[in-house]
Amino acid sequence: MSTHTIAVSRRRFLISTGAAGAGLSLGMMLPIGAHAAKSEKQPDEVNAWVVIHPDDTVVVRIARSEMGQGTLTGLVQMVAEELECNWDNVSWEYPTPGQSLERNRVWGNFSTGGSQGIRGSEKYVREGGAIARTLLVEAGANKLKDKPADCYAENGYVISKRSKKKVRFGEIASDAAQLVPPTEVTLKDPKDWKLIGKPIKRLDTQDKLNGKQVYGADLKLPGMLNASIKACPVFGGTVASFDESKVMKLPGVKSVVKVDDNAVAVIADTWWQAKTALDQLPIKWNEGPNANVSQADIEKSLTEGLTSDKDVFVGNENGDVNAGLKSAAKVVEATYHYPYQNHATMEPMNATAKWTKDRCEVWCPTQNGETALAAAADAAGLPQEQCDVYKIHLGGGFGRRASSHDYVRQSVLIAKAMPGTPIKLLWTREEDMQHGHYHPVTKARMVGGLNKEGYLDSLHMRISGQSIVAAIFPNFLKDGKDPFVFQGMMAEGDQAISYGIKNLLVDHAMRNPHVPPGFWRGVNANQNMVYMESFLDELAEAGSKDPLDFRRNLMKDHPKSLAVLEAVAKKSGWGQKSPKGIHRGLAVCNAFGSYVAACAEVSVDKSGAVVLERIVAATDPGHAVNPQQIEAQVSGSFVYGLSAMLYGECTVKDGHIEQSNFHDFPSLKIAQMPKVDTIVMPSGGFWGGVGEPTIAVAAPAVLNAIYAATGKRVRQLPLTKYSDVKIA
Amino acid sequence: MAKKIHVNGKLVTVSADDATPLLWVLREHLELTGTKFGCGIAQCGACTVHLDGQPVRSCVYPLSAITENQKITTIEGLSEDTNHPIQQAWAALDTPQCGYCQSGMIMACAALLDSNPNPSDDDINSTITNICRCGTFQRVREGIHLAAEIKAGKKVAKEMNSEQTETTNAVEFFDPNAASEQSSNALYTEVKA
Numbered sequence: 001m002s003t004h005t006i007a008v009s010r011r012r013f014l015i016s017t018g019a020a021g022a023g024l025s026l027g028m029m030l031p032i033g034a035h036a037a038k039s040e041k042q043p044d045e046v047n048a049w050v051v052i053h054p055d056d057t058v059v060v061r062i063a064r065s066e067m068g069q070g071t072l073t074g075l076v077q078m079v080a081e082e083l084e085c086n087w088d089n090v091s092w093e094y095p096t097p098g099q100s101l102e103r104n105r106v107w108g109n110f111s112t113g114g115s116q117g118i119r120g121s122e123k124y125v126r127e128g129g130a131i132a133r134t135l136l137v138e139a140g141a142n143k144l145k146d147k148p149a150d151c152y153a154e155n156g157y158v159i160s161k162r163s164k165k166k167v168r169f170g171e172i173a174s175d176a177a178q179l180v181p182p183t184e185v186t187l188k189d190p191k192d193w194k195l196i197g198k199p200i201k202r203l204d205t206q207d208k209l210n211g212k213q214v215y216g217a218d219l220k221l222p223g224m225l226n227a228s229i230k231a232c233p234v235f236g237g238t239v240a241s242f243d244e245s246k247v248m249k250l251p252g253v254k255s256v257v258k259v260d261d262n263a264v265a266v267i268a269d270t271w272w273q274a275k276t277a278l279d280q281l282p283i284k285w286n287e288g289p290n291a292n293v294s295q296a297d298i299e300k301s302l303t304e305g306l307t308s309d310k311d312v313f314v315g316n317e318n319g320d321v322n323a324g325l326k327s328a329a330k331v332v333e334a335t336y337h338y339p340y341q342n343h344a345t346m347e348p349m350n351a352t353a354k355w356t357k358d359r360c361e362v363w364c365p366t367q368n369g370e371t372a373l374a375a376a377a378d379a380a381g382l383p384q385e386q387c388d389v390y391k392i393h394l395g396g397g398f399g400r401r402a403s404s405h406d407y408v409r410q411s412v413l414i415a416k417a418m419p420g421t422p423i424k425l426l427w428t429r430e431e432d433m434q435h436g437h438y439h440p441v442t443k444a445r446m447v448g449g450l451n452k453e454g455y456l457d458s459l460h461m462r463i464s465g466q467s468i469v470a471a472i473f474p475n476f477l478k479d480g481k482d483p484f485v486f487q488g489m490m491a492e493g494d495q496a497i498s499y500g501i502k503n504l505l506v507d508h509a510m511r512n513p514h515v516p517p518g519f520w521r522g523v524n525a526n527q528n529m530v531y532m533e534s535f536l537d538e539l540a541e542a543g544s545k546d547p548l549d550f551r552r553n554l555m556k557d558h559p560k561s562l563a564v565l566e567a568v569a570k571k572s573g574w575g576q577k578s579p580k581g582i583h584r585g586l587a588v589c590n591a592f593g594s595y596v597a598a599c600a601e602v603s604v605d606k607s608g609a610v611v612l613e614r615i616v617a618a619t620d621p622g623h624a625v626n627p628q629q630i631e632a633q634v635s636g637s638f639v640y641g642l643s644a645m646l647y648g649e650c651t652v653k654d655g656h657i658e659q660s661n662f663h664d665f666p667s668l669k670i671a672q673m674p675k676v677d678t679i680v681m682p683s684g685g686f687w688g689g690v691g692e693p694t695i696a697v698a699a700p701a702v703l704n705a706i707y708a709a710t711g712k713r714v715r716q717l718p719l720t721k722y723s724d725v726k727i728a
Numbered sequence: 729m730a731k732k733i734h735v736n737g738k739l740v741t742v743s744a745d746d747a748t749p750l751l752w753v754l755r756e757h758l759e760l761t762g763t764k765f766g767c768g769i770a771q772c773g774a775c776t777v778h779l780d781g782q783p784v785r786s787c788v789y790p791l792s793a794i795t796e797n798q799k800i801t802t803i804e805g806l807s808e809d810t811n812h813p814i815q816q817a818w819a820a821l822d823t824p825q826c827g828y829c830q831s832g833m834i835m836a837c838a839a840l841l842d843s844n845p846n847p848s849d850d851d852i853n854s855t856i857t858n859i860c861r862c863g864t865f866q867r868v869r870e871g872i873h874l875a876a877e878i879k880a881g882k883k884v885a886k887e888m889n890s891e892q893t894e895t896t897n898a899v900e901f902f903d904p905n906a907a908s909e910q911s912s913n914a915l916y917t918e919v920k921a
Contacts, residue, residue: 211762395828639863
């Protein structure tokens with residue numbers, strides 16, 4: 001079996017010697033051109049989560065995907081915490097979804113989205129480590145001729161309390177693997193944690209520094225061909241005809257294939273040859289029913305929804321908002337707009353597939369190996385048991401590779417045209433930009449009523465626009481309602497509103513244009529917090545209140561939200577005299593199980609352009625597994641959120657997306673990047689996500705600071721298109 | 729057609745159409761896949777390599793424009809043992825997230841440092857235009873400054889390759905365990921991790 005090392009940490013030598021010694025490690029050594037490594041229990045597999053080789057190398061199995069967010073390292077920390085192994089000996093591997101299927105889903109959910117990587121698996125992952133430790137202690141006690149109750153595990157050894165004799169994990173792992181696992185284990189008290197909560201280095205950095213890290217786009221298999229694809233630019237359109245005779249004689253071209261009813265692919269020796277030929281291929285499209293839909297039509301439909309009674313769902317209601325507004329001392333109203341966004345992962349969509357009538361294998365970057373497997377099996381026309389997916393590090397995910405595996409389906413359909421030949425499908429950036437699953441488009445009409453003291457008593461937030469759930473998971477709709485559209489504004493739970501408002505109504509007029517929506521990092525909290533937090537500043541001004549004071553007044557029953565808000569206010573010096581030329585804006589949010597707040601600081605340069613100086617951000621994720629990685633997520637999330645706020649918009653013309661590449665869908669550069677000061681303040685007792693929540697506060701905090709600096713209230717994004725505010 | 733080019737210290741022969749961009753010559757003919765495809769129109773910088781020491785975006789640089797005398801350096805040839813000061817600083821700070829843009833980012837930053845041993849923030853702003861969607865810019869900026877110190881001999885990489893990341897100045901961590909021992913008001917007791 002030929003193997004190809006795809007993901008090697010800086011402990012490479014340990015891993016490769018360990019794997020060579022046992023010859024069984026999977027995942028780190030990616031099987032190529034062969035079936036998956038044996039998925040039955042291995043002799044040195046202590047349990048499903050932990051493999052310990054005779055040389056003490058510990059391999060932790062990780063079902064969730066690493067896409068830059070650091071979950072991989074965090075999950076290994078959590079298993080290792082309970083296992084009591086030596087951290088220097090730790091490495092990791094991905095089990096395949098096919099192996100998980102064979103073993104009755106022993107690794108649980110593979111989904112890596114919704115900031116769930118840690119919080120969605122923390123319990124069973126830690127239990128996996130604890131069970132393995134319990135088995136090792138029993139095996140160690142047997143070896144030391146002592147009772148398990150009189151032995152303990154520490155730093156990769158089992159030690160007898162009485163004799164102080166000890167035995168290495170590597171010596172007893174295969175014995176431990178034979179024992180009966182305990183049905184119950186006690187997890188460590190957080191105060192005893194040694195690895196969780198520490199800024200331990202990532203396990204996946206080294207190969208990202210020298211070009212060795214293999215991404216899906218880089219994969220090379222023996223005999224592999226390459227494919228480039230073009231789908232009908234208009235969503236819902238199909239292929240009418242194409243003339244392959246025009247390109248079949250071009251260098252390297254092997255085949256031209258129709259993929260489903262809406263796309264054409266060229267297969268060639270190299271990808272550049274395939275792409276060059278595809279550019280010259282005459283294709284005629286049937287553009288279908290959406291060929292005349294343009295942005296103005298979508299805007300019109302959403303605007304109608306702002307005041308309509310049709311297809312309206314209530315997300316959160318208390319008190320009597322109509323009565324409250326009627327009796328308010330002052331009523332303020334504003335309408336906000338948030339556009340379509342492409343995920344624009346740096347690595348365009350890609351997948352490599354090999355198909356025969358008996359088996360289909362796919363190598364791909366995916367946020368959910370199980371969904372990728374289902375997509376592959378469906379396209380292959382084979383049961384899932386005869387397919388498998390090998391996950392590869394993602395060049396960005398952000399939700400694009402979570403639920404929609406269109407690229408996996410296409411790769412399998414292409415591979416079916418040449419049975420037995422592995423074919424790598426790689427999208428161009430243009431294809432990626434025009435065939436996304438976009439951050440949904442919405443508008444909101446905000447109406448607020450102030451009492452005579454100038455504080456908020458009544459708020460109606462009418463969201464109008466697209467539902468992701470209706471498009472992707474229609475089964476999750478509740479009597480037609482998409483509960484997730486109210487993210488950050490719900491009555492309770494891990495996406496709840498940060499405030500107590502006497503009379504509140506948050507409702508949603510569902511308006512679903514033909515453009516396919518998707519989960520986009522931060523999801524619906526992004527626009528909801530732009531609407532809510534910007535509008536709160538408008539209300540505070542109308543009530544002649546300081547924005548912090550105005551919010552505090554609503555947060556008496558929201559101590560955790562208040563705590564993060566107070567933390568950013570304190571660190572930024574809110575309320576004190578600000579340095580000359582610095583203007584501030586606040587925002588707070590509760591989403592993905594964490595409490596976050598931001599204070600943005602901007603200045604105006606001599607040319608009148610706004611400079612993003614600094615954002616102070618606080619996160620209370622309950623338990624903080626790796627504070628340095630949280631800092632990286634917070635700081636990085638601002639690049640994503642501010643790119644969208646400043647520049648990002650996908651618009652529709654004649655049924656297709658107008659933007660095609662980074663020249664017309666720009667992204668924030670280092671020159672615009674504000675300094676980010678991150679406060680990680682875990683209050684304990686719960687597990688919140690950290691990859692997404694802070695995106696939601698970036699835009700409104702900056703928008704509020706920009707208003708403070710310029711007097712310009714930007715209600716339609718992206719700012720550089722719909723306002724005359726200039727950004728330095 | 730066959731052509732000789734000089735890549736990472738070796739003269740190699742490639743058989744590719746003259747119009748093939750250098751990026752695809754590197755990736756598909758020389759199996760140097762460290763250089764990444766991001767946009768194909770020189771917007772994102774993921775494909776940055778050095779041509780005679782200067783950063784170029786190889787996705788729009790046709791093979792025909794390259795002579796045998798020009799020296800091409802890719803991420804694979806930037807250093808032996810991943811020890812260019814930029815790579816050392818990146819390792820110390822755990823700069824990469826998904827890492828896909830980082831080959832190009834590192835090559836752009838290495839070229840900056842090679843021509844300007846102590847770049848200011850303004851120098852960085854005007855020179856580094858690579859796109860990173862994970863948003864690693866804060867560590868990229870810190871990393872360039874750290875690399876300048878490493879290059880000047882003011883910091884030694886060995887000290888920094890410890891188990892824990894070089895704590896960036898930008899994070900405050902309220903360790904609940906440590907804090908609870910010191911104060912009942914755990915959230916507001918500042919304890920450096």
